[in-house]
Amino acid sequence: MFHWLEERPFFFAVGVFLTIAFAGLIEILPSFVEASRPTVGTKPYSTLELAGRNVYIADSCNACHSQLIRPFKNETDRYGMYSLSGEYAYDRPFLWGSKRTGPDLHRVGNYRTTDWHENHMWDPISVVPGSIMPAYKHMFSKSADLETAYAEAVTVNKVFNAPYNTAITMRDGSSVTVKLPATYDEAKADMLTEAKIIANSMKNQDVKDAVEKGEIPQIVALIAYLNILK
Amino acid sequence: MGNNQHPLAYDYTVTRLFLYATILFGIIGMTIGVIIAFQLAFPELNYLFGEYGTFSRLRPIHTNGVAFGFTVSGIFATWYYVGQRVLKVSMAESPFLMVVGKLHFAVYILTILLAVVTLFAGITTSKEYAELEWPLDLLVVVFWVLWGVSIFGLIGIRRERTLYISIWYYIAAFLAVAMLFLFNNMEVPTALVSGHGSWYHSVSWYAGTNDALVQWWFGHNAVAFVFTTPIVAMIYYFLPKESGQTVYSYKLSLLSFWGLMFVYLWAGGHHLIYSTVPDWMQTMGSVFSIVLILPSWGSAINMLLTMKGEWNQLQSNPLIKFMVLGSTFYMLSTLEGPIQAIKSVNALAHFTDWIPGHVHDGTLGWVGFMIIAAIYHMTPRLFKRELYSKSLMETQFWLQTIGIVLYFSSMWIAGITQGMMWRATDEFGNLSYSFIDTVVVLHPYYTLRAVGGLLYLTGIFIWAYNIYKTISVGRKLEDKELNVNKSPMSAN
Amino acid sequence: MELGQIQAYAYFFFTAFLVTVLYAYIVHLYRAEKKGTRNYEKYGNLAINDDVSTTPIEQVGVAREPSYKIK
Numbered sequence: 001m002f003h004w005l006e007e008r009p010f011f012f013a014v015g016v017f018l019t020i021a022f023a024g025l026i027e028i029l030p031s032f033v034e035a036s037r038p039t040v041g042t043k044p045y046s047t048l049e050l051a052g053r054n055v056y057i058a059d060s061c062n063a064c065h066s067q068l069i070r071p072f073k074n075e076t077d078r079y080g081m082y083s084l085s086g087e088y089a090y091d092r093p094f095l096w097g098s099k100r101t102g103p104d105l106h107r108v109g110n111y112r113t114t115d116w117h118e119n120h121m122w123d124p125i126s127v128v129p130g131s132i133m134p135a136y137k138h139m140f141s142k143s144a145d146l147e148t149a150y151a152e153a154v155t156v157n158k159v160f161n162a163p164y165n166t167a168i169t170m171r172d173g174s175s176v177t178v179k180l181p182a183t184y185d186e187a188k189a190d191m192l193t194e195a196k197i198i199a200n201s202m203k204n205q206d207v208k209d210a211v212e213k214g215e216i217p218q219i220v221a222l223i224a225y226l227n228i229l230k
Numbered sequence: 231m232g233n234n235q236h237p238l239a240y241d242y243t244v245t246r247l248f249l250y251a252t253i254l255f256g257i258i259g260m261t262i263g264v265i266i267a268f269q270l271a272f273p274e275l276n277y278l279f280g281e282y283g284t285f286s287r288l289r290p291i292h293t294n295g296v297a298f299g300f301t302v303s304g305i306f307a308t309w310y311y312v313g314q315r316v317l318k319v320s321m322a323e324s325p326f327l328m329v330v331g332k333l334h335f336a337v338y339i340l341t342i343l344l345a346v347v348t349l350f351a352g353i354t355t356s357k358e359y360a361e362l363e364w365p366l367d368l369l370v371v372v373f374w375v376l377w378g379v380s381i382f383g384l385i386g387i388r389r390e391r392t393l394y395i396s397i398w399y400y401i402a403a404f405l406a407v408a409m410l411f412l413f414n415n416m417e418v419p420t421a422l423v424s425g426h427g428s429w430y431h432s433v434s435w436y437a438g439t440n441d442a443l444v445q446w447w448f449g450h451n452a453v454a455f456v457f458t459t460p461i462v463a464m465i466y467y468f469l470p471k472e473s474g475q476t477v478y479s480y481k482l483s484l485l486s487f488w489g490l491m492f493v494y495l496w497a498g499g500h501h502l503i504y505s506t507v508p509d510w511m512q513t514m515g516s517v518f519s520i521v522l523i524l525p526s527w528g529s530a531i532n533m534l535l536t537m538k539g540e541w542n543q544l545q546s547n548p549l550i551k552f553m554v555l556g557s558t559f560y561m562l563s564t565l566e567g568p569i570q571a572i573k574s575v576n577a578l579a580h581f582t583d584w585i586p587g588h589v590h591d592g593t594l595g596w597v598g599f600m601i602i603a604a605i606y607h608m609t610p611r612l613f614k615r616e617l618y619s620k621s622l623m624e625t626q627f628w629l630q631t632i633g634i635v636l637y638f639s640s641m642w643i644a645g646i647t648q649g650m651m652w653r654a655t656d657e658f659g660n661l662s663y664s665f666i667d668t669v670v671v672l673h674p675y676y677t678l679r680a681v682g683g684l685l686y687l688t689g690i691f692i693w694a695y696n697i698y699k700t701i702s703v704g705r706k707l708e709d710k711e712l713n714v715n716k717s718p719m720s721a722n
Numbered sequence: 723m724e725l726g727q728i729q730a731y732a733y734f735f736f737t738a739f740l741v742t743v744l745y746a747y748i749v750h751l752y753r754a755e756k757k758g759t760r761n762y763e764k765y766g767n768l769a770i771n772d773d774v775s776t777t778p779i780e781q782v783g784v785a786r787e788p789s790y791k792i793k
Contacts, residue, residue: 023495088438148427477765
């Protein structure tokens with residue numbers, strides 16, 4: 001029987017495939033039957049936050065920063081409450097990272113502010129002496145890709161039913177609706193409104209000017225994203 | 231039969247193309263690796279090329295460059311060599327397979343070059359080792375299918391009925407990577423759905439914890455089926471051939487094969503210990519990682535025992551040195567990996583530099599050495615020239631070995647130091663160190679690691695030079711001089 | 723039955739099945755060698771005698787010889 005298999009490359013390949021597919025069939029596939037359920041208070045990303053998330057991805061922030069707080073006392077002391085599965089329900093892709101060359105960022109919005117990020121991204125050593133993180137000055141002059149962020153929100157809304165334009169109950173019982181307008185122009189207007197609030201707490205004049213002109217520098221979108229990581 | 235007829239010979243056209251690619255991507259990928267290693271020690275180096283030169287941009291180019299550039303072209307180069315030889319069939323016998331092989335190379339080169347460009351531009355999905363966006367993923371599928379056609383096509387016209395164990399490992403690598411790649415890269419192009427934004431952008435089909443699960447099922451097994459099975463395929467051919475010794479136990483090689491196939495896929499969960507994936511999957515990942523020692527060591531010990539009674543070759547032949555040390559590093563990293571997968575060890579090791587340290591034991595020591603040896607072995611046969619310099623090979627071997635030792639010893643210390651400092655508390659239970667303290671303390675280890683990397687890279691340049699000189703000025707060999715096991719090499 | 727239970731049963735039976743097959747394979751390898759029906763160790767030579775002109779250990783179909791081609 002065994003030798004029969006060894007002499008027939010096609011059936012042999014089928015046998016190999018079944019053996020290696022075994023783990024995936026049993027372990028991975030069934031998990032997808034149960035969709036990720038969001039925890040209370042988890043809401044989809046606004047288009048500006050998505051634009052910022054895409055900046056985070058484009059510059060591979062996840063190469064050095066994790067977004068996964070493990071259930072150990074030293075981690076919860078340092079970063080806050082340990083991470084829950086449902087908090088990632090709208091993360092496509094997930095950004096847990098695999099290496100902490102820098103600290104975890106899953107709840108960075110709880111303890112860092114817009115101006116802290118602004119100074120830090122412009123010149124990390126001025127804020128954290130000894131830091132080995134590079135400065136990301138290009139984010140202050142380059143514009144975020146707003147239309148792609150809008151496209152992404154529309155896609156997750158259409159394909160994966162991400163609950164935009166739907167009231168979502170927060171942990172304190174209040175309810176929040178994340179808007180996703182029907183046209184890109186409306187969405188862009190919303191993003192600019194959001195961006196202005198952030199730009200107002202920043203000091204970089206070029207950034208402020210750009211937002212006045214209707215452009216959103218990458219740094220503003222990125223800070224919008226980092227601020228909601230809580 | 232007149233004078234214009236020749237006895238059938240193996241046709242290495244495609245092998246030669248992939249051999250050049252292996253050397254090219256080895257240089258690119260490892261040079262970038264050394265640059266980012268120095269950046270961690272000396273952050274000013276981040277500003278050499280504006281936004282395109284930061285650690286975060288370069289890191290994916292390094293990983294993709296060495297995994298899918300250097301290693302995969304090495305795999306393809308050896309496939310087009312070993313495949314013909316153990317099946318006893320020449321590519322020249324099938325014009326169809328010849329076209330497939332050349333097309334395979336063309337699509338592959340195009341894909342990897344585009345990958346380098348897009349990653350520099352920051353076009354990435356962020357999923358480790360699956361960073362390429364969907365248009366490039368489609369190209370990957372094309373060249374992978376072409377490789378499959380080549381494998382099964384060559385098998386279809388073989389003379390030798392029994393498939394040698396190396397062929398088993400190539401088949402497994404082909405099938406598993408195809409499966410893993412397809413599942414992990416399921417993504418929805420946003421422009422197609424919404425009609426807005428950049429055409430190449432996509433979102434992952436999976437969200438959050440599920441995405442992590444699929445990613446590390448892929449990520450871990452990409453290691454298994456790119457860095458392990460095809461490399462085992464190589465050593466099962468090149469070590470016996472170079473030493474003239476048949477595999478110590480062919481039966482053991484078959485058993486290890488099935489053991490590896492069965493166990494490896496379960497081990498992916500060890501990347502997600504203490505994360506939010508279900509507990510039983512974490513435990514499964516941990517347990518199977520430890521079971522994995524058996525089939526891994528089965529292959530490695532089989533290789534070392536193949537040299538039984540012939541250990542004098544270790545002294546006389548640098549290629550045997552590369553391969554034997556490669557097997558030893560394979561044993562080391564397949565023991566280290568399971569140790570790191572034990573939950574309590576993982577709590578300390580995860581997220582620290584011990585992990586890149588572990589990866590590089592395997593990639594520099596095992597994958598790198600094996601591919602270097604394979605290319606050295608093939609070159610005289612591909613170009614009918616004697617290897618240019620044995621002494622350069624010796625120099626390269628020792629430089630690289632020292633480089634690896636510096637690399638992993640510094641990363642062991644760095645990782646454990648960092649892990650201990652993160653969890654250290656004072657007498658009142660407060661954290662003893664702020665995060666930056668745990669970064670500053672690593673400076674000497676980062677420097678040592680970068681120096682280790684630089685030594686290894688120097689070896690890579692020596693290797694490229696030696697191959698170049700062999701091809702251009704090496705002594706020409708008669709066919710009968712090639713009909714030997716030990717690779718012909720010049721003593722100087 | 724819950725999904726988790728089905729997974730657990732499937733896992734258990736598949737694993738038991740594959741382990742049985744693996745042991746049967748070991749028995750097969752040694753028994754075939756002992757009875758002289760098939761000696762697996764001879765396949766180790768495939769890596770050594772790999773010139774295109776050497777005779778295969780087990781020929782596929784009729785020997786395609788002499789293998790000449792016009793250059």
